[in-house]
Amino acid sequence: DADVTQTPRNRITKTGKRIMLECSQTKGHDRMYWYRQDPGLGLRLIYYSFDVKDINKGEISDGYSVSRQAQAKFSLSLESAIPNQTALYFCATSGGLGDNEQFFGPGTRLTVL
């Protein structure tokens, strides 16, 4: 089984809808991250969490919210989706000790019509 899983893998929705993307990990890591990837822009950090009670905004948090329900689960919500949130979304984890190597999930391809 994959260490970092994301659901759904693909989602098409309409403008104004609320969407939740979920991430689960079995690596036992404390740190979890949400990124979005757009063509030609690399990965940009949306939110990150270093512990269950810790939530931090990243580079592009406007229009998004997150919930860290447990050490293993980190959800990303789009309260009212808009077309420019169409992107590939990745969850990642790291152990937080030493070098901060990150482990990525397979991604969720979100299309907002």
Next chain:
Amino acid sequence: SQQGEEDPQALSIQEGENATMNCSYKTSINNLQWYRQNSGRGLVHLILIRSNEREKHSGRLRVTLDTSKKSSSLLITASRAADTASYFCATDRTGFQKLVFGTGTRLLVSP
């Protein structure tokens, strides 16, 4: 804003040739990491070099780091078609405890 900028943006070579990608960054770092992404999939960590290291090897990968020039290079020797992917550098900036990714280099290795 992006911390890392990579060049070239795209690179096309034949199997057996070497591929070199470069990454420049702006601030002091704890380490610099390289990741690979096959089309539309999650990133996979390849290699990490710390700020006090100048060169590191892992299999066919060789990474160099020049902190005075704030630059790094990734060399893939004897490339294979399976190396076709996008490659990203990511910097772990001093005091920030999170990675900042570059925009990537798309590598195409033709048989």
